[in-house]
Amino acid sequence: MFDINLIAHPLRGTPFGAALDLCLILAAVCIPVAILTRDYSWVDRLWSLCPPVYCLIVAAALDFASPRVNLMTLLVVLWSARLTFHGLRKGVFRPGHEDYRWIAVREKLGPVRFQLLNLTFISFGQMLLIWWFTSPVHQAAAWSETPLGWLDFVTAALFLALFVGEAVADGQMWRFQRDKKRRIAAGEDVAQPFITTGLFRYCRHPNYFCELGMWWVFYLFAVSASGQWLHWTGLGFILLTALIIQSMRLTESISASKYPAYRDYQATTPALIPGVRSKAYSPTCSGSEASIPEGVRPRCLTLLFFGIASCGVGSGDGPPRSARLDRPDFSIEPSVETVYTVGAIDGAPRPCLKSGVRGRDPLHSR
Structure with missing residues (x-):
């Protein structure tokens, strides 16, 4: 097992400590590569590739003798393969993307x-x-002699269900x-964007x-192995x-600023957990345009700094409209369809116009 010890850390000499050394090396490499290529999505490309490598380092150090660690590694390899495939078809691994x-x-x-x-959050963070x-694989390895139990099987089933x-x-x-x-390329109306x-x-x-x-x-695999519910992993x-x-x-x-009708979707559909709704801020509407209030814009910028992660999960809507309107090869023609109401910041409904999109955008769904 390699143990480079770039910095002194408590996991020195452990398999997952070696994984930490590798993590730091990759983060350090991403910084100059991003600067030289002017492409700051290199960590995005590593997102689906590193977890199975870290798990394999731990499993190999145990000579693949721990059923729990082997099960965890298998699940992470499946997760990685699917997410990498999804990234490939979206073009995430394409140079310059x-x-x-x-x-x-x-x-x-x-x-x-x-x-x-780039030095702090984008690469190392x-x-x-x-x-x-x-890191739960580290805790599972530390308690590798604990046999598989009912919690492990329940956890594996839940993981696979969420995977699907x-x-x-x-x-x-x-x-x-x-x-x-396809519709945009053909010049057709996109009534539901x-x-x-x-x-x-x-x-x-x-x-x-x-x-x-x-x-x-x-994380429940670590709980099953150690019996500890609270742990740094x-x-x-x-x-x-x-x-x-x-x-x-x-x-x-971004979606609400591009599509006024998105506010209606927000008002009727939970954000993250089915059946659980939380009141979030809402852009105000004026005519057929949705605009983000001045007080919200600084917050959105902060979210941009600390809220970008790839892992293949995202809206896939492509760059915001404001980033594309100045391109000579992009044209957009709004088509107003109907009037509806949306919730505003103060909770009061305001009228808006539901608009579709017509035009050609070579960069759409990048």
């Missing part, structure tokens, strides 16, 4: 402050988060976006729900939850 949100942040911050963000939400749920949600979004892109069918009728982000659920239940899925929730809010602010 940078998340449009990083472009917006770079333009807002300027070169110096953006590089500070996200890579450490990936390592951390995989995320695959279905991502597939539904993929087919919807492909059809939407965002998905509300399938699993998306039960909550607005079923893929986020399933992704978070998998890593929440993954549980902080990983908590931090991941905070990150994805902030990213979800950012994505929704």
